[in-house]
Amino acid sequence: MAIFLTADSKVLVQGMTGGEGMKHTRRMLAAGTRVVGGVNPRKAGTSVLVEDRTVPVFGSVREGIEATGADVTIVFVPPPFAKAAVIEAADAGIGLAVVITEGIPVHDTVVFQAYAAARGTRVIGPNCPGLISPGQSNAGIIPADxxxxxxxIGLVSKSGTLTYQLMYELREVGFSSAVGIGGDPVVGTTHIDCLAAFQDDPDTELIVLIGEIGGDAEERAAAYIAEHISKPVVGYIAGFTAPEGKTMGHAGAIVSGSSGTARAKKEALEAAGVSVGSTPSETAELVLRRLATARETTPSLT
Incomplete structure (x- = not known):
């Protein structure tokens, strides 16, 4: 099984005919994703040859859903138009919108997140790498190889780069799903949302949580883990060497005083029973140890 994205997911790509949209559409198709169409009002009724596949282009998300039964859309449109793209998808009744675009104004994000939530559309992102369920589907820019x-293993991460590194280090063990939730101050799907989904997924045995400095998302996740998660959790927090008051890469990664520091997040997670690595490689080693311990105590997991 997997969370949010499966082999049955039918994917539209808003912005498919642009440079980034086309590049990653090729990669998604190569990974086995069921990309059923693109969306571009100026090119409605045309089609694009991607490798050996002809992919139709629709004038709107609604037209794409009506023609193909799509239930996922991936947003590759420029920042000034991202809010309208997500609102259009939510109005059409899409179940999942994966917003890859970075540099979206926070006010726009707040508006489209609230709008989508009110209409039952889950948003992942913005400023995220998307999600992948290996062997099933890949929605976004995570390199499938x-x-x-x-x-x-279930993975939820703020950082795209660290998502890639942990997946690579644990590639021989394998993942049920990996979700890059994005590093902006406001995101649609949180650590807690993914923790709850992985807890309910019978094929996820262990959860990896990757956070970074800034905000209190990891502290809130720690409180949730203590109350609701029975599966083993391993964590990593990026930013131990970050100076206070500096923006470090992501717009949300700002430390103010003792709030939002890597140390505070690490302590909160460890208090909730999470094993926290000091480096990505050490985190991968902790995953292997926790898996071995879980399988010794629960033979049915082997």
């Missing part, structure tokens, strides 16, 4: 085989 680093993901390895399907497995029993």
């Amino acid at each position: 680093i993901a390895g085989k399907p497995g029993r």
